[in-house]
Amino acid sequence: MLWFVVGYIRFKLKGDNITAFFEACRQNNITLKNIHSFSGEYYADVLGTQMKKILQLSQAHSIDIKVSGHFGVVMKFFIYKNRVAFFAAFIIFLISIFLNSFFIKDVVITGNNYLSNVQLDSVLKECGIYPGRFILSVEPEKVQDSMLRKCSRLSWVWVDIKGTVARVEVREKISKPEAFDKNLACNIVAERDGVITEAISESGTLYAKAGTYVQKGDLLIGGVYDSNEYAPVRFVHATGKVLAKTYYGLHGDFPLSYTKYNLAESTDTALGINFCNNQIKTHVSGKNNMKIMSKSKKIKLFGKFSLPLGFTKEKYCEIISKECVLDKGQATQMALDELKARLNSQIPSDAKVVNTFEEVSENADGSFSVNLTFECIEDITTELPIDIS
Amino acid sequence: MDSDTISLLQYKIIYTNNTVIIRGTYTIASYDPTLTIIKCGSDSLCISGDELEIVLLTNDEIHISGKVFSIAFA
Numbered sequence: 001m002l003w004f005v006v007g008y009i010r011f012k013l014k015g016d017n018i019t020a021f022f023e024a025c026r027q028n029n030i031t032l033k034n035i036h037s038f039s040g041e042y043y044a045d046v047l048g049t050q051m052k053k054i055l056q057l058s059q060a061h062s063i064d065i066k067v068s069g070h071f072g073v074v075m076k077f078f079i080y081k082n083r084v085a086f087f088a089a090f091i092i093f094l095i096s097i098f099l100n101s102f103f104i105k106d107v108v109i110t111g112n113n114y115l116s117n118v119q120l121d122s123v124l125k126e127c128g129i130y131p132g133r134f135i136l137s138v139e140p141e142k143v144q145d146s147m148l149r150k151c152s153r154l155s156w157v158w159v160d161i162k163g164t165v166a167r168v169e170v171r172e173k174i175s176k177p178e179a180f181d182k183n184l185a186c187n188i189v190a191e192r193d194g195v196i197t198e199a200i201s202e203s204g205t206l207y208a209k210a211g212t213y214v215q216k217g218d219l220l221i222g223g224v225y226d227s228n229e230y231a232p233v234r235f236v237h238a239t240g241k242v243l244a245k246t247y248y249g250l251h252g253d254f255p256l257s258y259t260k261y262n263l264a265e266s267t268d269t270a271l272g273i274n275f276c277n278n279q280i281k282t283h284v285s286g287k288n289n290m291k292i293m294s295k296s297k298k299i300k301l302f303g304k305f306s307l308p309l310g311f312t313k314e315k316y317c318e319i320i321s322k323e324c325v326l327d328k329g330q331a332t333q334m335a336l337d338e339l340k341a342r343l344n345s346q347i348p349s350d351a352k353v354v355n356t357f358e359e360v361s362e363n364a365d366g367s368f369s370v371n372l373t374f375e376c377i378e379d380i381t382t383e384l385p386i387d388i389s
Numbered sequence: 390m391d392s393d394t395i396s397l398l399q400y401k402i403i404y405t406n407n408t409v410i411i412r413g414t415y416t417i418a419s420y421d422p423t424l425t426i427i428k429c430g431s432d433s434l435c436i437s438g439d440e441l442e443i444v445l446l447t448n449d450e451i452h453i454s455g456k457v458f459s460i461a462f463a
Contacts, residue, residue, distance in 0.1 A: 023417045026448055035443035037422045044443075 003033070007072025009051050010034075013042040015063035024057050043068065048075055100307055104133045105164040112170050115153060120170065123151050129159065129166050138166075163300070184385055185235035188221035190214045191382040194244030204238030214244065214380075223386050235386055244380045246351065249373040250343045254335040256366060257325045263290065264318040274298075274310040281314075289316040331368065332360050339372040351378035400429040408444070408454040409436055415451060425453055426463075433463040 013021065025032055030053055033045040046054050048070075058065045070079050080086055107129055109120050124130065127146040128138060140159040147157045147170075156171035188204065193215050199208035201221045208220040223238035225231075268289065272281040274296060293315040299307045326334065336358060347353070355375035362368045400413030411427055411434070418426035418433060422441045427434045441455035 019417050019419050022420060022443070022446060026417065026446060026451075029448050032446040033444060035420070035446060036440070044446075 003045075003047065004072050005074065007048045007070065007075030007078075008033070008045045009048055009067055009075070010043060010045050010069040010071065011051075011054070012066040012068050013044065013058075013063055014066075015058075015061065017061045017063065018042055021057060021061040021063050024061060025054070028053060028057065030054060030057075045071075048072070097301075100164060100301070102135050103164065104129065104131055104135060104138070104161070104166050105308070107131060107166045107168060109168045109170065112172060114172055115151070115170070120151075120168070123147055124168060126150060129168065135161060135164070182237055184237060185223050185388060186237055186383045186385045187219055187223045188238045188240055188242070188381045189384045190216055190218045190220055190242070190244075191380045192216050192246055194246040194378075194380050196242060196244045197377065198243040199240070200242075201238070201240035203236050204240065206240065208242045220381060235388060238383075240381065241379055242381050243377055245354075246376050246378055246380065247373055248343060248347050248351075248376065249371065250339050250346075251369065251371050252335060252339055253363065253367050253369050254331060256328070256331050256368070257323055260322045260324050262320050262322065263292070264320050266318070267292065268316040268318075270314045270316065272312040272314070274312050275308060279312060281312075290319050291315070292317045328368070332370065335360075335368070335370045336372065339370055343372060343374055347374060347376060348378060351376040402429075402434070402460070404457070404460065406454075407457055408452055409457060409460060411451045411453075412449060414449070417446075417451070422455070427451065427453075435459075435461045435463050437461070 015021070022032065022035065030046065030050050035042065035044040037043075055065065057063075070076065107121065107124060109117050109124075112120055121130075124143075124147070127143045127150065129143055138159075138161060140161065143159045144157045147159075148154055153173055154170055155173045158169045160167045160169075193213075195213050196208050196210050198210060199206055199220065205222040205225065206220075207222055208214065214220065220242045221238040221240045223236050225234040225236065227233045270281050272279050274280075291314055294312070295314075296310055296312045298310040301307060340356075353374050353376050357371075357373040357375070359371040359373075360368055400411055400415060403410040403412070411429060413429065416428040418428045420441075420443065423437065423439060425436045425441050425443075427436070436453055436457060436459075438458045439456040441453055441457070443451060444454050445452040
């Protein structure tokens with residue numbers, strides 16, 4: 001062990017008085033190791049600190065000495081002491097290992113449904129979790145407490161630092177629905193325009209009459225009972241159901257020709273290197289190319305510490321556009337289908353479509369206009385609190 | 390030969406694992422990979438063998454290893 005740390009020199013001996021030389025070494029308290037002969041020459045190991053004495057003795061005994069190797073830590077250091085670039089690279093390597101091992105490189109947030117990653121990132125930053133933070137100074141328990149205090153919409157937070165990645169798992173509070181106080185006095189008014197088909201009042205004065213047209217905001221069921229000689233004015237929470245015919249319409253201009261987009265069968269692969277979140281690609285994709293696959297792999301040390309270096313593989317597919325011309329029947333059907341799909345997504349979920357009105361007209365430029373109207377039956381009531389004060 | 394120790398007044402010879410260890414006062418009379426002669430006091434130890442190596446040489450100890458055929462006193 002001492003020899004390995006201090007370092008030793010292997011030298012080659014040639015001469016007639018080898019035995020006398022060894023004897024002289026012994027008498028001078030010089031420790032030799034691994035003395036052996038090979039092709040008429042002798043080899044021996046000596047501690048680096050005793051090499052000077054060996055040289056003196058070799059001259060006294062007419063022995064030819066040649067150094068054949070340096071071994072051990074200190075010896076290697078002296079050999080390479082002039083290699084500045086080597087040491088500089090070694091120090092840079094150590095620094096990069098340090099930088100990559102003790103600083104947060106990535107923050108991964110999971111479990112959020114309503115809160116966005118950007119919102120949570122800003123809260124995490126305030127609590128001390130952000131890329132570039134010294135890992136050893138992070139106390140996950142304190143961060144968890146701090147996050148729960150700062151973000152009232154969170155019910156549970158778990159911070160786990162694995163290697164250089166901070167994994168944050170959150171659970172959001174489930175907000176309870178806003179309950180309308182059943183004892184609060186209110187009127188029932190029309191939520192939208194429509195022709196009343198049926199009106200039933202469970203409490204309150206019914207003003208809505210079947211067959212009448214009402215506009216948005218019109219009083220349907222009143223929550224105020226007028227005073228009479230027996231009782232003063234009374235306020236109630238009006239309830240009831242008012243069904244009405246409502247109308248929803250959409251208008252669209254459609255050309256007879258349209259552009260159809262398809263993906264080409266052949267794909268283009270672009271390999272790249274990701275260094276410190278900067279991507280260097282082997283080729284630049286064109287405007288008409290669509291990315292259909294993207295894979296990235298980070299290089300990890302010991303499977304734990306991710307280095308700022310990685311590889312990416314992306315596949316692109318060319319988008320081919322094709323002009324298609326339709327006859328009027330096909331074009332009308334396509335336009336109506338599209339408008340119906342759009343209108344269906346716009347009407348209230350409780351509205352029931354009872355009639356559909358379609359109107360198609362040709363324009364001067366060759367295109368045609370489509371008007372689509374849905375006649376629906378729906379409950380148009382909405383509660384409006386009465387300000388008694 | 391597992392282990393053979395001969396204790397004398399000035400030196401001690403140990404033979405183990407194809408290594409001859411001599412502790413005490415000694416002088417290297419001659420060294421050769423086939424025949425090494427070590428003088429211990431008035432005795433001369435002839436170690437014959439093949440590929441003999443002095444694996445350690447200090448003031449009071451010498452280790453010779455290799456294919457040792459015989460150790461003879463002359």
